[in-house]
Structure formats: structure tokens, C-alpha cells
Amino acid sequence: MSTSEQVLPxxxxxxxxxxxxxxxxxxxxxxxxxxxxxxxxxxxxLFWLAIALGGGQISRMxxxxxxxxxxxxxxxMYGLWxxxxxxxxxxxxWFRSMRYYIRNEDEKMPPVGRYNAGQKLLFWGFxxxxxxxxxxxxxxxxxxxxxxxxxxxxxxxxxxHASTALLTIGLFLIHVYMGVFAERxxxxxxxxxxxxxxxxxxxxPAWYKELIGSAPRRK
Amino acid sequence: xxxxxxxxxxxxAHAGAVPGEGTQREFQVCKLIxxxxxxxxxxxxxxxxxxxxxxxxxxxxxxxxQTMPDTRWNYWNLIKFNExxxxxxxxxxxxxxDQCMHCADPGCLAACPSDGAIVQYTxxxxxxxxxxxxxxxxCITGCPFNIPKFNSETKRVYKCTLCADRVSxxxxxxxIKSCPTGCLHFGSKDDMKFLAEKRATQLxxxxxxxxxxxxxxxGVGGTGVIYVLHDVTExxxxxxxxxxxxxxxxxRLWKGPLKWLGNLAMVGGLIGLFVHYLxxxxxxxxxxxxxxxxxxxx
Numbered sequence: 001m002s003t004s005e006q007v008l009p010x011x012x013x014x015x016x017x018x019x020x021x022x023x024x025x026x027x028x029x030x031x032x033x034x035x036x037x038x039x040x041x042x043x044x045x046l047f048w049l050a051i052a053l054g055g056g057q058i059s060r061m062x063x064x065x066x067x068x069x070x071x072x073x074x075x076x077m078y079g080l081w082x083x084x085x086x087x088x089x090x091x092x093x094w095f096r097s098m099r100y101y102i103r104n105e106d107e108k109m110p111p112v113g114r115y116n117a118g119q120k121l122l123f124w125g126f127x128x129x130x131x132x133x134x135x136x137x138x139x140x141x142x143x144x145x146x147x148x149x150x151x152x153x154x155x156x157x158x159x160x161h162a163s164t165a166l167l168t169i170g171l172f173l174i175h176v177y178m179g180v181f182a183e184r185x186x187x188x189x190x191x192x193x194x195x196x197x198x199x200x201x202x203x204x205p206a207w208y209k210e211l212i213g214s215a216p217r218r219k
Numbered sequence: 220x221x222x223x224x225x226x227x228x229x230x231x232a233h234a235g236a237v238p239g240e241g242t243q244r245e246f247q248v249c250k251l252i253x254x255x256x257x258x259x260x261x262x263x264x265x266x267x268x269x270x271x272x273x274x275x276x277x278x279x280x281x282x283x284x285q286t287m288p289d290t291r292w293n294y295w296n297l298i299k300f301n302e303x304x305x306x307x308x309x310x311x312x313x314x315x316x317d318q319c320m321h322c323a324d325p326g327c328l329a330a331c332p333s334d335g336a337i338v339q340y341t342x343x344x345x346x347x348x349x350x351x352x353x354x355x356x357x358c359i360t361g362c363p364f365n366i367p368k369f370n371s372e373t374k375r376v377y378k379c380t381l382c383a384d385r386v387s388x389x390x391x392x393x394x395i396k397s398c399p400t401g402c403l404h405f406g407s408k409d410d411m412k413f414l415a416e417k418r419a420t421q422l423x424x425x426x427x428x429x430x431x432x433x434x435x436x437x438g439v440g441g442t443g444v445i446y447v448l449h450d451v452t453e454x455x456x457x458x459x460x461x462x463x464x465x466x467x468x469x470x471r472l473w474k475g476p477l478k479w480l481g482n483l484a485m486v487g488g489l490i491g492l493f494v495h496y497l498x499x500x501x502x503x504x505x506x507x508x509x510x511x512x513x514x515x516x517x
Contacts, residue, residue: 040332043478044234059353104499104500106502140355144368144371151360155469156469158357158469159473159477166480166481173488174492182502183501183502184501202502
């Protein structure tokens with residue numbers, strides 16, 4: 001898709017294509033299922049989650065399959081976005097002035113392209129954790145096939161799976177908070193695909209400039 | 220001792236106190252296996268299958284007398300044979316009855332995430348409750364003795380129950396009843412410990428086994444199954460009996476510090492985000508942004 005097609009009438013800009021939105025929600029919904037059932041296996045105090053989702057046995061059976069869907073989503077995202085997620089000097093500057101971002105003083109932030117440095121961190125965090133969760137998850141899926149002499153694989157997997165899952169929970173909480181509560185318009189954009197020009201100007205000025213520069217200004 | 224097995228003192232993944240815990244005086248049961256008088260007849264293997272009504276499966280011949288390489292979900296009791304060459308070049312034929320050790324500090328129970336899938340009765344028997352098992356196999360990872368076995372058809376894990384049903388009725392486990400040489404004994408932990416030590420002393424003093432001793436590994440808090448070995452310093456020779464078994468470090472890490480750290484981080488994160496929202500609110504709404512940038516030309 002060329003950038004000129006992203007500038008829509010009535011001051012709206014296409015931010016996420018249909019394919020991007022599908023992949024996002026494939027990953028998001030499968031992640032949430034794995035999160036809830038995973039938390040049930042994590043703590044006895046949360047085991048009721050597994051009961052609510054159909055019982056412990058069903059949760060144990062589906063968790064790895066839905067986990068595979070999530071991993072497929074992560075790989076798709078890599079294909080879609082990896083090239084846009086390279087960390088640049090602007091991103092390093094962004095991290096240095098992150099305190100302004102946290103205080104909502106966005107005008108003091110360096111200009112941001114399609115993704116800000118935080119979003120890139122989220123992407124790479126989920127990518128790396130996704131691979132680790134997949135690998136350790138395979139071991140945990142079929143512990144009975146791991147021979148006794150390779151039992152250290154299970155020992156590594158059990159800690160890796162839990163700690164990488166915890167890392168993704170941190171990323172997930174911040175992602176949902178930013179998308180649903182902090183940046184008004186972001187949640188709509190991943191449902192409908194478009195944002196207002198003001199949203200683009202406000203949160204992704206470099207991206208906005210790039211789009212407008214390549215397209216004739218429409219009113 | 221009747222109904223003793225029905226009194227539960229530990230429950231896996233159970234939120235809150237264990238009902239009835241500590242209301243009875245201690246009466247731990249124990250199985251004593253004297254490997255020095257075992258003749259490898261496998262009567263205990265048959266008795267175990269008979270009593271527990273386990274289906275017969277094909278055996279695996281590997282040029283030894285051993286029935287199969289390891290216990291199975293439906294084969295809980297296995298004599299392990301090992302032809303061991305001693306330092307002076309003579310041969311010892313070591314036989315050890317392998318089964319669940321009924322640890323006082325069971326790794327399977329520590330690792331289990333399902334409420335009530337693994338219980339430890341006050342008499343020390345560790346028992347799997349298949350009705351509550353979700354088939355995750357964490358117990359397989361938690362066990363330092365390679366005992367819990369997964370059935371891929373029922374998606375549940377099985378192991379020796381120490382014949383909890385027989386013990387609760389005042390009977391000894393089926394394997395004990397079948398032993399023709401008297402190398403298997405059953406009674407209270409104190410009695411079995413006493414008997415085992417006596418036998419080990421006898422082996423040291425009168426049978427020229429200076430390293431004879433009792434295997435009751437402290438790393439798992441002691442076990443409900445103890446062995447008398449000719450050479451207690453090298454238990455590995457007896458079909459891979461671990462020298463110093465522990466619940467794996469990673470299971471302890473995962474169920475201990477990592478759990479606390481993770482829970483704190485998750486709750487802290489949620490509170491942090493909520494407080495952030497109260498303090499700073501959403502990034503300025505679009506109207507405010509317009510107002511602030513009024514007059515500016517893009």
C-alpha cells in the first residue's frame with residue numbers, strides 16, 4: 001500500500017490495514033486466553049479462572065493449541081512490522097526523554113514516526129518472549145516424552161515459561177493501558193483502522209508529515 | 220490405623236488451610252526394602268498389578284532380567300537389575316524394587332497446579348487423585364525419582380499408591396504380602412527405621428559390607444519407602460537411585476521467589492497504572508490539543 005492511499009477523506013488517515021488488524025486481534029485474543037488459563041496454572045488463588053473457562057482439563061488441553069495461534073500471530077506481526085521497528089537515534093532520544101511522555105508532556109518529545117520507541121520495545125519484547133514461550137511451551141506440552149537424561153530441559157522450560165510470561169504481562173498491561181485509556185483514539189484505530197489527522201499529528205508527527213508530503217492535501 | 224489414609228495433611232495447589240491438619244498424633248507408615256535379601260523374583264510386580272487391577276502390557280527385553288526400562292503409568296512396581304563390578308573385580312548382582320518413594324516433602328505435590336490432584340495423608344502416603352488431575356505433567360518435572368507416568372489416553376498421571384486402600388483397612392501393601400524372602404517389611408516409620416539400621420549394622424559387622432547403610436534421603440525430608448543397601452555411598456548402582464535427591468532447584472525457584480516477585484509485579488503494575496491514570500489522566504484529548512495549537516500552521 002502506498003502512503004498516498006493512507007490519506008482518507010474528511011481528515012482521516014488509515015493507520016492499520018485490514019490484514020494488520022486481523023493479525024493484531026488473532027494475537028491479542030489468543031494471548032488473553034493463554035494469559036487467563038496460564039494464570040490459573042500459575043497460582044492456586046487463580047485456579048478458578050480455569051474452572052470458569054471450562055475446567056482444568058480443558059484449559060490444560062487448549063492452552064498449548066491457542067498458544068500456537070498466538071505464536072503464529074507473533075510470526076505474522078514480525079513479517080508485517082519488523083522492518084518498521086528498527087531502533088533509531090530518535091528512539092534513543094525518545095527513551096531519554098520518556099519522563100515527559102509519562103507526564104503527558106508530549107510536546108517535549110522528539111518527533112515520532114509510525115511507531116514510537118515504546119511501541120517498538122513492546123514489539124520486540126513480545127517477539128523475543130513469544131519465541132521463548134513457544135520453545136519452553138513445547139517442552140511443557142509433552143513432558144512425558146522428555147527422556148530422564150534430558151530432564152534439565154523440563155527444569156529450564158518451567159522457569160523460562162513462567163518468567164517470560166510475566167514479562168509479557170508487564171508489556172501487555174502497559175499496552176492495554178496506553179491503547180485503551182491513555183491515547184484516546186488508539187483503540188478505535190485497531191478496530192476501524194483509521195485515526196484523525198490530529199491523532200497522527202499529535203502522536204506520530206514524523207509519520208504524518210511523511211504521509212502528507214506524499215499526497216496532495218485534501219480538504 | 221483404619222481410615223488413617225483418609226486424613227489429609229497436605230493438598231496440592233489448595234488455597235487456605237488443610238481441613239483437619241495436625242489433629243491426629245503422628246503415625247507415619249513406611250515400607251522397608253532390604254536389597255541384600257531380594258532375589259529378584261518379581262512377585263511384588265505381579266502382586267501390584269493384581270491388587271491394583273492394572274492391565275497387562277508388553278514387556279521389553281534388554282538382555283537383562285528387568286521387565287522393562289522404567290515404571291509405566293500402569294506398571295508401578297519394577298525390580299531394577301544391575302550387574303555391578305566391585306573394586307576387587309568380583310561381580311555383584313544388585314536388585315532394587317523401584318516405586319514411588321512417598322517423600323515427606325514431595326516434589327510432585329509442590330509442582331502440581333491443580334487443587335486436590337495430589338494429596339499427602341497424615342500417614343505419609345502421597346496419593347494422586349486422578350479425578351482432579353488436569354494432565355499438565357508438572358509432577359513429572361517435580362519428582363526427583365522419575366516416578367509419575369502420563370497416560371496419553373486418559374490424560375492423567377499415575378503412580379504407586381502404597382496401596383492406600385489396603386493400608387486404610389489395616390492391611391500391608393500388596394507387594395509386601397507377596398514377598399517370599401521377607402526382604403519387604405511394612406510398619407511405622409520409626410519401627411522400619413529401627414529394623415533397617417539393625418540390618419545395616421549386621422551387614423557391616425558380620426557380612427563384610429563396611430559401607431552398608433540405610434537410604435532415607437534427607438533432601439526430600441525422608442521417604443516413606445526406605446532401602447537397606449550393601450553400599451549406601453553409591454546408590455546409583457542400584458538402577459539409578461539418586462545419591463542426594465532434591466526437589467529440582469528450578470521448581471523451588473518457580474514456586475518460591477519467582478511467584479512472589481511475579482505476583483508483586485503484577486499487582487504493583489496494575490496499581491501503578493491506575494494511579495498514573497488518576498494523576499495524569501489520558502494524553503490530552505483532541506479538543507485540548509486543538510486549543511493548545513490554535514493558530515499554528517502545520
